[in-house]
Amino acid sequence: MKLEEPALCLAVIATTDGIRERTYRKVTRRLIPFLFLCYVLSMLDRINIGFAQLQMKHDLALGDATYGLAAGAFFIGYLLFEIPSNVILQKIGARKTISRIMLCWGFASAAMMFVRTPVEFVCLRFLLGAFEAGFMPGVFLYLTYWYPPRRQGRVIGAYMTAAVVAGLIAGPLSTNIMTRLASVLGLHGWQWLFVCEGIPSVAVGILAFFYLTDRPADASWLTDEEKALVEGDIALISSTWDRPVEAGWYDVFRQPKVLILGFCSFAAQAGSYVIFFWMPQIMKSTSHAGVSLIGLYSMLPYAAAIVTMTFWAAHSDRKMERRWHFALAVLTSTAGFLMVIANPGSLILTTLALTVAAAAVMAAFPVFWAVVAVALPPTSLAAGLALISSLGSLGGAFSPALIGFVRESTGRIDAGLYIVMALMVIGSLAMLAVIPRQIVRRE
Template sequence: MSSSVSAVLPAAGAEGALEKRAYGKVFWRLVPFLMLCYVVAYLDRVNVGFAKLQMAQDLGFSETVFGLGAGIFFLGYFLFEVPSNLLLHRVGARMWIARIMITWGILSGCFMFVESPTGFYVLRFLLGVAEAGFYPGVILYLTYWYPAHRRARIIAVFMSAIPVAGIFGNPLSGWIMDAFHGASSLQGWQWMFLIEAVPAVLVGIMVLLYLDNGIQKARWLTAEEKALLEREIEADHAQGGAQGPHSVAGVFRDMRVWWMALIYFAFVMGQYALTFWMPTLVKATGVQGNFHIGLLSAIPFLCAIVAMNLFGRSADTRRERRWHLIVPSLMGAVGFTVAASYTQNTVVALAFLSLAAAGVLTCAPLFWSLPTAFLSGTAAAAGIAAINSVGNLAGFVSPYLIGYLKDLTGSTQIGMYVLSAVLVLGAIGVWLVPRKLVNR
């Protein structure tokens, strides 16, 4: 530790109050704003699922075409994820996250001009390229501020943005599509893409004005608060660095990184099946009207917010990671299986879709407490991006698989059963991770 940091360390008796104050400042300064960014990001990523209710019919897209277009986003995401995260680590989160948000906002608005499957595929791919690095970049950014034993709770709060996007975004998307349909000779889905693209550009500009690249750049922290936070991060790196790779090359040689990527792949399969197909699944139970579909689609996301934060708080309090992932993964498997078996009963299907949402959306934030327990520094930038990019290929496989199986069988039932099996495999993968590697 540097002498300048040591000089401002508090007396032992005052450190508890100082720690509480410092982390309170960090939380309220960063986490709500990052949640806002992710709400906007997630809405622009998955609103294509709501657009499908009109878009597929207007443009003559089959279920397979839609599923491929929804999933091809993740091919661009996969190819550019690692370089994007390494650039964020080099140039700073403020500049890079702003760049990501502004470019994806512009591209998202361009979807209003789609007329053919080819145009749909190209824009979805480019959107993936533009957004590559946002989510793993934020996970990396949070490691600059929070040690491992605090991250599950914080990442769970941050990722509550996913269900928040569903709660507000689904009814909003449905309302825009119904209210603006035919205005200025545009379809409702065209208006939805245009209107929902604007916040990404505006929030991207806000990032430039608001976000700090790290502890030392934070003028809203005192010298004592900065010293305490840096001391915790240094101690965390010393513990994690002893058991993790120290270079980018070391990351790609470390089999634990690839094992983590396979586990994450299983969880992402369930996550994107839920977010892309929720409106279709709710509609299949007999619900009519885009706005009503949006309102009912919000219920599972409300359940997910509660589960994510309860599991995240429990995991940090107990410093236990594996069973806090295994249980929600199995919840997701049971939820998808039962919901798929009762598609003619709105109440039963919605109840078990809520269980599935609570499970699969809880898996994502809690998962990141595993790899960040042994990755730090540049290795963390590369490792988080590599795991996220491979795992998010499931975002390509999942919607395409369900669309293909629905065209083949006329039902989403078989696809849901396959997803349930994948989630069980993910739970087994977590169980095989050595407890001593991740429980800290």
Template sequence: MQAVTSPSPEANAAHHSSTAALYRKVTWKLMPLLFVCYVLAYIDRANIGFAHLQFRQDVGLSEAAFGFGVGLFYLGYMLLEVPSNLWLQRIGIRRTLLRIMTCWGVVSVATAFVRTPIEFYAARVLLGVAEAGFFPGVILYFTYWFPASRRARVTSIFMSAICVSGIISGPMSGVILNTLTGAWHLNGWQWMFILEGLPSVGAGAVAYFCLTDRPEQAEWLSDDEKRMLLDTLRREAESKEGRAPKSIWIALREPKFYFLTFAYFSVPWASIVVHIWAPSVIKHSGVTDFWHIGALSAIPYVVGAASMYLMGRSSDRRLERRWHFMVSSTLAAGGVVLLPAFAHDVGVLMVLLSIATAGYLGMLSLFWTLPPAYLKPAVAASGIGLISSLGQFGGILAPTVIGLASSRFGSSAMGLYAVAVVSILGGLAVVAGVPRRAISER
């Protein structure tokens, strides 16, 4: 019988080099456009935090009513996430992004013309409906191209778009609020929604013409490169046989599915503080100029981008997700819980907001390596969409709790303490509720 010889070190090195080059090629082909789309998505989602500085009097909103309206975005988002992901599986990413981005750009522009609380609530629900499916759709799309062992770094790069959106939208929104108030008889917050919503419509058309739905359709890949990608994904799917749930109905009977869902429920709590309440927190510290508020609000995103990339890189190198998620949730809780104690010290506030942002972004990027590694490809579309959809209850509840606390106690402190507690519980849900053996990665 002929002995089987192991590949030489030189052959292994050549293989790893060619594999790394292939995934760099795929990343550079897909990521720039997806990245820009996510930047636009988060600008249109989070600019309500800057509008809050100016438009409450125009629309007639209390703090509690504003918090309720912010949460309604997640209601619309939650309702259509699973259908959108299932539809993406059938029609592909190109047509999905064309639909989503065109709709949310139009709704964002229309928000400029709300005049009453009811119209504001309707606009927030419609914005959530329009954007539903974008994020879980892209996460599903990554599973068509990247194995689990490379997904944390790719996901963290994609999610650093959140940081870029914060770096861009803060100063930009501040300038618009400062300089365009009164132009053509519109207020600054109205111009902000119009100017920040229109680019999304054009980006949807670009996505339709420039993206590729599946590796086998990629004319920019050679046959050998397509085979390498597909073989890697096939072997990964085979490695889950016998351990991963074979259908969404089986997954729904497993406790770890609900631990994962609760962990994602905890993520929007921290995000609400970072994206929506941060401008108000900075203003209450004594900073009144809109440009200065916008510039300061960009700082935590710079720190968050670097931290998220390093956390994703560490997680990929060690193929460890659970404790990295726990560390991130602890950072988010620590940054948030100390905000009320330093409400009038803008320097310390910026440090705390930076810590909270780093923790929140780490939670978000690391979490979305877990469901694809746990679920089989046939279950991924419905499973990812369902976890994301159920987790959005956190986005509904968190701003309502913070808004009610602000109205009832004259301070958001109690609401921020609740955010910190939920963040820690989310980390514990992953560490205690999802065994390492359930996460299939190589």
């Protein structure tokens, strides 16, 4: 009889593992496609000015510096309201928070069609950032309610590919709207762009209120056994911390680990938003290609990024290693930017260089957020995620404004890119030097 006991135990473990895998597949099918759609819409409304500015600069007399300032103003609003939004989400739930955020940013994005002056343009970009604040860290916090850390790398990777899918479709979608609807009802093509890409966010925001479930315990689409399994996995992770820490949200400002991770995010996002906001203009400066052709060429970097994000996140999960995966991705991206500087006169070579830069830096983000999810204690997670995301968003404010100022002053972007690349190298080294290797053991 005793000989049968190990086999019986193995059978029980195998059965439990089978139930667990089936449960998390169900959770993923329910949550990730919808959150993926929300993020696609978020990124479209965030980056569509990269294409709109190809026409807006003439109609509104925008200079490169003003455009860069407007692109960066989004992140100032994002920074100021991100932590309060995440703290509110923890109190009232993701369903109400995500719905509210999407409704507000959808209306703000559509309202961009009414801008008539550079000042109005900058102000509305600030409001768009303020309304969208909290969405990204809010989703990351929400996912920690449903997935233990060992599953988060791949899940976050799948979710974050929405950013590059948005970039992939933004080119042909935006340029087609701008060219085909130009002069319809007396509106410019860029005005139609903001309307057509803003209103869908309003519709999905309404749907989010009815579709999302705040916690596993509230999920009518899970059985009682499945609810208990997910909640048990999450509770087990929380219990691995040595002691509970009662702290206010403001205490995260005194945690060096949070500030260092915030700088790592800042460095990576500084690189990524050069791609998002300046890639169309960089491509246009290498040739006399029209808006539609640039839209098609801009698809290649994002298509490559979908592959690298998915592969790199899964590879990081399998190896249970995060630090080097982040650092290598960001360092490879700097090599891509060096190639951009080295090939100023060729659209094809510039596109290939931008593809390397985009595919590499985007692969760093799922790995980065998997580090953050286990680096912070549960009591600091909501505010910590928001602060790290806020500090990172400053990279999105800094690099577009820097590139715009440098380009308007010198006619080239080289000096600005060198500064961005230096930050990316420092961010990579900071991750390796300061964040302990043992951090993944909690996973």
